[in-house]
Amino acid sequence: MTKPTRARMIDAAVDGLRRQGLAGMSFTEVLAASGAARGAIYHHFPGGKAELVAEAARLHGHEVDQRLAELSGAGPRAVAEEFLTMVRPVIEDSVRGCGCAIAAVTVGSGAEGDELRDIAATTFAAWAQQLTAALAGAGMSPEAAADLAQLLIALLEGAQVLCRAAADSAPFERAARAALAAVPVK
Known part of the structure; x- marks a missing residue:
């Protein structure tokens, strides 16, 4: 089943943010990738590019958050290993020139930039x-879990x-080895 136009536009915006960054992502690219008509832009996103980008960042962030909520393991190291396995495809994409859609929205200016940074x-x-909860659930103290979660992000x-x-x-491989070396095996 084909996604609705708005959802396709948001997906195309996430992809554009990952490939081009905030400044490089254009409506033309979003329209071409989503198959939407030019009139769909302001019909679905009356606030223009800022609204589209904000929605794309929120949705993408929520999707990743849901995946992180599924992490579990017999111990903190198992959770950290599962996290590193989960993000490895993202890293492989970065080798080919993609970046993080969420990080991309931190490079704005003015009021729109403030909203996107928020x-x-x-x-x-x-x-x-989410990562803290998984690590604490696997036996780490809440403080140590929060520290390791921040390190992994x-x-x-x-x-x-x-x-x-x-x-x-x-x-990534070097940093992942160093991070795992700091995690209790338990």
């Missing part, structure tokens, strides 16, 4: 909370930039 901050905090975001720049996943 969405990104809320999204990253939600991801860290920072690893994911930073590794995307480094791997994109290097066109190689080696920075």
Whole structure:
């Protein structure tokens, strides 16, 4: 079944943010990728590009949050390994030039930039909370779980930039080994 036009446009915007960043993503690209007519832009997003980008960031953030909520393991190391396995395809995409759609919206200016940065901050905090809950559920103290969750989110975001720049996943692999070495085996 084909997705509704609005949903296709949001998916195309997420893809555009990942490939082009906020400044490079255009309505023309979104329309072409989604198959939507030009009139669909302001019908579905009367606030223009800012509204489309905000919706794309919220939806993408929520989808990742739901995947993080599924993490579990027999111990903290198992949860961390499951997280690293889950994000490996994202890192492989970054090697080919894609980035994080949420990180992309942090590079705006003015009032729209402030709103988008707030969405990104809320999204990253939600991801860290999900990861913290999984790690605490696997036996870590809440404080240690929160620290490790933040480290893993920072690893994911930073590794995307480094791997994109290097066109190689080696920075992620090295950081992942270092992060796992810091996790109790339990």
